[in-house]
Every structure is written in C-alpha cells, then in structure tokens.
C-alpha cells in the first residue's frame with residue numbers, strides 16, 4: 001500500500017468509491033489523530049495564536065484546491081476543527097483519508113517552523 005500522503009484524490013461524480021465499514025476500519029490506523037463523528041472524519045488542530053491558526057487554514061486551502069476535495073472547517077482562536085466527508089458518494093471515500101494525512105503532514109511541518117519576532 002502506498003503512503004496516503006503520496007496519493008492524489010480521484011474526484012467527480014461517479015468516480016468516487018464509497019468506503020464500506022471494514023474499509024474505513026482498515027484506514028483509520030493510518031490517521032490515528034482522527035476520529036469518526038457522525039459519518040465524518042474529524043480532527044481538532046490546536047495552535048498558539050490566531051495567526052498560526054489562519055496560516056494553517058490558508059495552507060490547507062491550497063491542499064483542498066489542489067486535490068479538489070474540501071473539508072468543513074470550524075475556525076476559532078487557536079483551534080481549527082477539520083471534518084471530511086465525500087459529497088460525491090454521500091459517505092467517506094479514500095479522498096477523505098488522503099487529505100487527512102496531507103493535513104497531518106502540513107501541521108507537523110508547521111509545528112517545526114519558528115518565525116523571528118516581528
């Protein structure tokens with residue numbers, strides 16, 4: 001199996017496979033920080049300040065546009081909840097797990113960045 005972060009989403013009506021429960025169960029360990037909530041794949045990312053939160057939101061938007069796969073975002077000071085589901089199959093698809101893995105990678109990269117005080 002390839003690494004989820006190295007895969008690209010396959011999108012568009014009729015082109016997306018709706019994952020069965022056992023397929024979801026097999027994929028969840030690959031994104032251990034995410035949980036299933038009301039049929040969506042969800043993770044709460046936390047940040048030290050608002051500008052870091054928005055930096056993540058904007059960087060995640062690049063990934064969403066690049067993959068043509070978009071999450072629900074709930075943004076507050078220091079927090080961004082990301083919730084994936086796939087409208088094209090009215091459930092979860094591999095696209096949700098691919099993008100979740102890419103956001104995990106983005107978050108880890110951002111944590112390693114330090115900016116000089118302005």
Ligand SMILES: C[C@H](O)[C@H](O)[C@H]1CNC2=NC(N)=NC(=O)C2=N1
Pocket residue numbers: 011012013068069070071084085086087088089
């Ligand atoms: C036509 C285009 O492929 C679809 O509208 C894309 C856009 N972004 C999407 N995002 C999500 N989460 N699910 C989709 O099914 C989806 N489909």
